Amino acid sequence: MNGKAGIKMKPSQAHKLLLTIVKKSEAKLVVRAAKEAGARGATVLLAKGSGIHEKKSFLGIPLSYEKEVVLTIAPGQVMKKIANSVTEKVQLNQSGKGIGMVINLENVLGIVTLAPGSKVEKRDEEEQIMSDPAKKFDLIVTIVNRGDASKVVDASLAAGAEGATVLSGRGSGIHEKAKLFNIQIEPEKEIVLTLIHHQLTKHVAEAIETGVELNQSGKGIAFILDVERVIGINHLIEEIRQEEQTNREKE
Numbered sequence: 001m002n003g004k005a006g007i008k009m010k011p012s013q014a015h016k017l018l019l020t021i022v023k024k025s026e027a028k029l030v031v032r033a034a035k036e037a038g039a040r041g042a043t044v045l046l047a048k049g050s051g052i053h054e055k056k057s058f059l060g061i062p063l064s065y066e067k068e069v070v071l072t073i074a075p076g077q078v079m080k081k082i083a084n085s086v087t088e089k090v091q092l093n094q095s096g097k098g099i100g101m102v103i104n105l106e107n108v109l110g111i112v113t114l115a116p117g118s119k120v121e122k123r124d125e126e127e128q129i130m131s132d133p134a135k136k137f138d139l140i141v142t143i144v145n146r147g148d149a150s151k152v153v154d155a156s157l158a159a160g161a162e163g164a165t166v167l168s169g170r171g172s173g174i175h176e177k178a179k180l181f182n183i184q185i186e187p188e189k190e191i192v193l194t195l196i197h198h199q200l201t202k203h204v205a206e207a208i209e210t211g212v213e214l215n216q217s218g219k220g221i222a223f224i225l226d227v228e229r230v231i232g233i234n235h236l237i238e239e240i241r242q243e244e245q246t247n248r249e250k251e
Contacts, residue, residue, distance in 0.1 A: 026090060
């Protein structure tokens, strides 16, 4: 029998991902706050995006706001402390400062050491999920060919999304096998992150599918991630809370 047979991967031990989107040059504050709260490190990506509080054009010229996306992975039992630290230090509760979201990870590879005392986290807050507006969001991730991100953003905004963040990348799919002088070409891609309340998720996803024609071969792909907690959109969370309160009073 091969010596590698039967090897099982270790579980993620309830690791979570804190995905923070801030203005350019603010990422260093996020990383510092995360490390102070127990994070081992973070990854910073450059991006562009727009929100409802940002002008779309100036003198008829479309504006593209530079952003920084910070990815921080940590055991679940310290993630709440990290998220709170980032929120306080970066002032995410203030309008226009940025947004953060905590996402559960099914499995994490490549993490050799964990924080001291790390163990599987018990989800003792599950009963609060349905009553907390900050835990009722989804993240739509759309990967399209370069130049099509604007279609994704326009479609999502028209369907009710408040904004979107665009990352640049590259990749190759089964329908992309072009070569130049026998060199494999990896087409450039754009990744669009759209945070949306779960009540609008289906509507926005369908709008993106139609707007970018994702049902056609080679146009792109989209998938939806369940967001455990959202930071930095207090105005929207408060609107949802008031709406739910009004509905309960009517009942």
